[in-house]
Amino acid sequence: MKERNHTTLTEFILLGFGSGLGLKEGPFVVFLVIYMTTTLGNTTMVFLISANSPLHISMYFFLMNLSFLDLCYSSTIAPKAMMSFLAGSKSISFHGCATQLFFFGLFASTEAFILAAMAYDRYTAICNPLLYPITMSKQVCIQLLVGSYVCGGVNSMVQTVFTFTLCFCGSNEIDHFFCDIPPLLSLSCTNTDINVLVLFTLSSLIIVSTSMVILVSYACIISAILRIRSAEGRHRAFSTCTSHMMSVILFYGTLTFIYAQPSSLSAPAQSKMVSVFYTLVIPMLNPLIYSLRNKDVREALGRTISSVFLK
Structure with a gap:
């Protein structure tokens, strides 16, 4: 058993929401509707922000990239999941599984x-409005974006390498609809204590560090808003x-539930x-x-729709 390593395993089976290999029309329809709505909504946000010059400020720069990320990581998961719901075979190759895990993690x-x-951007805009154009210049925004991708890439690379250097010498059935770390660790025939520790440590580090930036930013924002005398000004801010x-x-909330608790390997259905x-x-x-609660986005959408019909 010890002589068998992960190189002998060429594929995994994604069980999805059932252990059988039959068709799963219900999950397919649900995933299809959600994915089509996700694609339409996020593509529209990216187009609106890039095509409307009034939205070319740092706040919407980050919002556009948030929509791009949402589109990317949904596209990493949904198409393969929908194929597995309808296909007679639910297999995914070893390298395909590693690739999916890496890009999803990224x-x-x-x-x-x-x-x-985005929280830091709002803090700067509300607490230091005079310095906002300088503090959140285009160069600073690009640096923050690149830094975010670098940090995300390092985390994803470490998690993927640690996961796929394990020995998988038992079942190749993943009790999930995509290649995620917890169900993959449960398939390993070697000790995964280090992997669980790495998963918990890195996930907690990312969640705690970024949430602290958000909490501190909003503490300052709330303090600044409460000092605004007019109710209208407080509401607008x-x-x-x-x-x-x-x-x-x-x-x-959901990320913490899955990755930042030691019990993340339990309750697979949940x-x-x-x-x-x-x-x-x-x-x-x-x-x-963002579109329903943001006046600028709604106005940009209205202008775009009007221009299309007027033509």
């Missing part, structure tokens, strides 16, 4: 840093932050349902949250 980790950058706060709560929420539902909701 996009999901990067999103955490982007949300932190706070309204620029509510959409971001909703996205943060949804994203960090973990799958939570995974559906943060891999598909949250990316679908983010464009709706």
